[in-house]
Amino acid sequence: MTEPATTPSSPASPAFRRILAQAGFEARSILRNGEQLLLSLVLPIIVLLGLSLTGILDVLGLGIGGHSPVAVATSGVLGLAIASTAFTGQAISTGFDRRYGVLRQLATTPLGTTGLIWGKLLAVLLVVAVQFALLGGIALVLGITAPVAHLAVVVAGLLGTAVMLTWGLVLAGTLRAEATLALANLLWVLMASVGGLVVAHDGLWGRLVSWTPSGALGDAMRSAVLDGAIDLRACAVMLAWTLLGLLAARRFFDFDGR
């Protein structure tokens, strides 16, 4: 035997390499998966075109408040795109990875659970960047006119990704994969329709949903795109929900899933 039996040096690759490798692997699997692409790109693009070109916002009497439909639609689908990738997409893929023992296997490699979560966050941010570039490009082609505050969009995007991913993982780590699939899709539809994510709601309902992650993300995006401002209250709401989600994940996330 030539190897020293006492304390060999660490044969793991450096942490940043492990996390980048995981992020690349996850981002590729999102971008190669048909259902994920439908959810992350096709549906938001359809919503953007539909709300911009059909005048449906006026018909429904939804809060346009003097803004152009293209601008309102753009602010809405940026939030929707985040919910698609970070929440519904990650909840479903992580739920099935958990079912098949992929999370356990990765947790036994030097990547570990912390590296796995950082890898997922980076992968999702990468895909969100692709979505924003595409949706932003289409909005420009549609002739958007709005006093967009780019920094505020980035802040809302980061906080929105964090809160959506955290709660997507809470779902994936606590329910059966099929239940996660059903609930994550249902919540996506609810967030998009009545959750204040795509369009603002008036009255009591509007005030209520603005305290949820989806309403707060919608508010923050609208403020950034339509008013060129940071909605600090909405950002604080997203941050608070993220911290709550992290606590829930720490307490309840179960890697076994059987």
Added chain:
Amino acid sequence: MTTAPLSLTGLGFDYRARPALESISLTADAGRVHAVLGPNGAGKSTTIACAVGLLRPARGTVRIFGADPVAEHTRTAGLTGVMLQDGGLPMAARPLAVLTHLARMYADPLDVTALAERLGITGFADRTIRRLSGGQRQRVGLAAALVGRPRLVFLDEPTAGLDPQASLVVHEVIGELRADGVAVVLTTHDMADAQALADTVTIIDHGRVIAQGTPAELTAAADGAHSLRMRLPGDAPAGLAAALEAFGTVTVHGPVLTVSGDIGPAALAGLTAELAARGVRVDDLSLHGRTLGDVFLELTGRSLR
């Protein structure tokens, strides 16, 4: 002082407030194969999950090359290769992509192409994991455990569901690991596998170690060291069982008679003379010493659970 690749001391783990592991102590040494045996639900997989840091033990200590696998995960995981029972492979990916990805977690991994060739993965490399058979997934799982050049390898049921050819490759690979000085911890239901591969055996039941030693020590332990099994063309004729009691304990299951006892040359001759005197034809007859399987059944009972 040398530090053992794996040392478990008084390991305990509770599941839903009931102890799943009471107290497990075992060590795995470099260049040795340690088989952990036990009935379903005995605590084998829980023991491995604690050993690799997937579960945090409630009692006792786990040390991998002297380090705690929870607190010093990166270091211990870099030295450890794990093949879990359920494979743990992402369904939508292809085998070589998975292995290449896992290889990036290690500073000095094996060459993925050569490893895939060695384990016969190349032939189905163009299919996604979802489309592989159980045995094919099993081989990719084994490759995943080996790609980081581990010094300690955990294999949970590595030959379950494999055809004889693939099973042979797994046996060879375990032999190569052993020769390279790697410590191998193996759980299996296959007593023949355990007998053939293991240097040390630990039998676990109800979360406790109930026997530990080399296969030779375990099989030599008790008296009544032989059993003679014979299959007759039909049911045993009346009086045969009673007559054979002279040579040991007789059990009858339809046409199969088993005589257990200290069956030496004289007893063997007497036994066959008895058959000849009664004109009993025998289709199949075998005499063997106690196997690990016998010991296992004696210790853990014959009833299903």
